[in-house]
Amino acid sequence: MHRETISKDTAPGVTPNLADYDRARAEFTWSQARTALARLPDGGLNIAHEAVDRHAAAGLSDKVALTCVSRGDAVSTVTYGELTRRTARFANLLRSLGVGHGDRVFTLLGRCPELYTAVLGTLKNTSVLCPLFSAFGPDPVEQRLRLGDARVLVTTAALYRRKVADRRASLPGLEHVLIVGPGTEELVGTLSFDGLMSAAPDTFTIPPTSPEDMALLHFTSGTTGAPKGAVHVHEAVVAHYATAASALDLHPEDVYWCTADPGWVTGMSYGIIAPLVHGLTVVVDEGDYDARRWYRILGEQRVSVWYTAPTALRMLMRATPREGPYDLPRSYDLSALRFIASVGEPLNPEAVVWGRDVLGLPVHDNWWQTETGCIMIANFAACEIRPGSMGRPLPGVxxxxxxxxxxxxxxxxxxxxxxxxxxxxxxxxxxRPGWPSMFRGYLHxxxxxxxxxxxxxxxxxxxxxxxxxxxxxxxxxADDVIKSAGHLIGPFEVESALMEHAAVAEAGVIGRPDPVAGNIVKAFVSLRPGIEATPDLQRDLLAFARRRLGPAVAPREIAFDQDLPKTRSGKVMRRLLRARELGLPTGDLSTLEGSS
Amino acid sequence: MKRTEALDMVREAISQVIPDADVAALGPDDAFRDVLEMDSLDFLSFVEVLSERSGVRIEDDDTPRLTTLSDSADFVVAHTQ
Known part of the structure; x- marks a missing residue:
């Protein structure tokens, strides 16, 4: 397949960290990468120390760590010094509740400043942080809280009411629910985050932390069965730091914006940990995608390195096509921007070229997954881009x-x-396993x-x-897992929710290609005898699934099909549903029910 | 188009995208994207449906004017005069 290669002939304003790919590959070792970090006084390794405390101790106390843009466009900043104190308060808060080493603390929050406090304070306390995406519905939330042995949940009154309150009784292990903002008084069995924070001391000594201590738990979806909790350890920070230098080309003076929500691994590894370990100023946008808003943030915040996702780029391409006019991006000063990367699903070549033409910078696709914990394969700042390719393996991979x-x-x-x-x-x-952020197991x-x-x-x-x-x-x-808008969705989880509906006999869920989202979740359902397939029922099913699963996971299309293709053992064949949907050859049908 | 018709059209467009949305309970000035947990794909669908039903071409840059029932209805009315 021939595509136009984008060369990097012009000298960049900033010298890339990885200037010579082959040399970097030849010379890189993980043991050397480990020496780039500060370590605790006793030789231990704690992500929060690397990301926050050591900067504050090294003269960066007044540097802005987080620039937070609220939904209503109010901008507030948090310095490294302030972040040190806030995370100390949260660690003390956890300790006062008797929550300690290895205990699981979950967050179910939007991208508010308190999320960053909770994440890093939890790591300080050597407890384990598990982030949940706030657009999950009650089913995925409950399941993950249970599977992950949640002891603490940090959320808001609205999210708690909508997604957790009804299920609380079935989660006996969930001892403490901390409510950010107002509303605690009306919610039985919750505590005020703000109240406890203001009462907690703002200094904290990080306890001994082994590099192999569990730090993060990220749920991901498989083809079958329940979501899997991928376990990551404190040593992952070595890989976050090294790969952000090579694949995202982070430099100390950068202002950096990762648009991924920290409810997913990208938003955690590269939205919180890696840029803070590099001592950068990180832009945090609480709001949702909106073309003008995003261009405005890129311009007003003087973002220099931007890590985003194909779905977002494709939405921007609709708003400001390559053919022009370029009025919208040109109405903001994007001159600080020097490097753009994308992850989550394959980036189509058009999007790479669109970046070059509309923003003046091509987009660098890269590849990794929840289990790898860090970027594995990438297009680099100093290297040519082959649009449509995820690039080449990083040094050390x-x-x-x-x-x-x-x-x-x-x-x-x-x-x-x-x-x-x-x-x-x-x-x-x-x-080949062996890099520091490789997952250490699926929990239980x-x-x-x-x-x-x-x-x-x-x-x-x-x-x-x-x-x-x-x-x-x-x-x-290679399996039936669906990549939609950069998120991995397990068909089994969606099918299970649909089968809870009284009208549904069976369900098969696939990804249907979509020009913006990559894939959207589409469900095929067969109905129980005597139930009529009507548009009303279709709406009812969509609503039912969305209520349970939330917008991030729920199907966006439902089709009725009384003859779902099944294997002899009675399993719905998603592969065949997908082939039918796409008009592809259906291949070997010998295991199909009814075939001879 | 009359404003009441436009308002109904906006409600219908929301219902089509978010089938479980309680549009009757939605206040005229509620920011429905937040209230109904519409993500960016939902919102994109809403814009498409509204555009299709009203015959009004909606640019991405118009979306800041589509945040509540009230301003969405105003937008449709203004563009169908």
């Missing part, structure tokens, strides 16, 4: 393509896999963790091909 078996996943024969040597051949992307599910590896490789579930020069190109998922 060993990637390969594995030959596929019949089920689409890597073929494993007698415990051995086969690497694909020829260029441009599809196979499953695999990574060692079986699924073990199943993620074969023959010394971590199997990503993504299908790729590698061209002759070593650039990786995303092909699709």
């Amino acid at each position: 060993e990637a390969t393509v594995l030959k596929q078996g019949e089920d689409g996943r890597a073929m494993v024969t007698d415990g051995r896999v086969t690497e694909v040597d020829s260029p441009d051949v599809e196979g499953e992307l695999a990574l 599910d060692n079986e699924r963790y073990e199943a993620s590896f074969a023959d010394g490789w971590y199997l990503t579930g993504d299908l790729v091909r590698r061209d002759a020069d070593g650039w990786y190109w995303f092909v699709g998922r």
Whole structure:
């Protein structure tokens, strides 16, 4: 496939951290990367110390750590010194509640300043932070609180009322609910975050923290079964720091904006941890996407490095097409912007070129996932971009393509896999474990963790091909997991919710390609005998699913189908539903029910 | 278009995108994106549906004028005169 390569002939204003790709790959070691961090006085490694306290101690106390833009456009700032004190208060608050090492603290918050306090204060206290996306509905919230053994939840009155209050009785392990802002008085069984914070001392000594202590829990979706809680440890910060230098080209003077919500791994690793460890000023926008708002923030906040997502870029492309006019972006001063990166789903070549033409900067796609904890494959500031490619492996990352078996996943024969040597051949992307932010397990599910590896490789579930020069190109998922608007959605979770509806007999959920979101969640349902398929029922089902799952997970389309394709064992074949939807050949149907 | 018609049209467009939305309970000046937890894809669909039903071309730059029932209805009325 030939596409126009974007070269980097002109000398950049800022010298890239990674200037020579081959040399960086040859010279990089993780043990050397570890020395870039400060460490605790006793030699321990704690993410919050690296991200906050050490900067305040090293003369950056008055530097702005967070520039927060509220929904109503009010701008407030938090310095590194203030963030040190706030996170100390929160750590003390947790301690006063008897919450300590390894205890799970969940956040269910919008992108407000308190979220950053709670995240980093939890890490300070050596408790484990699990962020939840505020657009999850009550079902995903309850399930994750339960699976993750939540002891503490930090949320707002509105979110608590809408998503947790009804389920509280079934979550006996959830001892403390802290409500940010007003409303505690009316909510039984909750505490005031603000009240407890103001009573807590603003100094805190971080207890001994081993690099292997569990720090973060990120839920991700699989093809089957419940969501999986990927466990990350404090040492992940080594990888956050190193990869943000090489793949995002962060420099100390940057103003940085990551548009991903910290409810997802990108918003945590690169929206909070990595930029703060680099001592940057981080822009936090509480509001939702809006083309003018985003251009305004880029301009007014003098953002220099911007990490966003394909869906957002495609929305901006609609608002300000490549053909022009460019009035909207030109009405803001975007001259500070020097590097743009994207992650979450494959970035179409048009979006890369759009960036170059409309913003004056091409977009650098990169690839990683919840389990890897940090960027693995990227287009770099100093290197040419091949639009449509996710780029090449980072220094310290060993990637390969594995030959596929019949089920689409890597073929494993007698415990051995086969690497694909020829260029441009599809196979499953695999990574050699050993980098610091590699997940250390799925919580309470060692079986699924073990199943993620074969023959010394971590199997990503993504299908790729590698061209002759070593650039990786995303092909699709090897399983049924849906990538929608940069979020991974497990079809099983959606099907389970639909099957709770009295009218539904069975459900199959797939991703239907969508020009903006990459994929949207589409459900096919068969109805119980005697139930009529009507537009009203269709609406009712959409509403039902959305109430339970929330907008981030719920299907956006529902179709009735009384003949869902099933395997002989009675499992709905999503692959076939998808092939039908796309008008693709349906392939080998021999395992299909009713076929001979 | 009359304002009451425009208001109904806005309500219908919201209902089509958010089937469980209690539009009857929505105040004329409530910021419905927040109240109904519309994400950016929902909002995009809302804009498309409203544009289709009213025949009004809605640019992305118009969206700050589509935040409440009231201003959305005003917008539609102003553009169908």
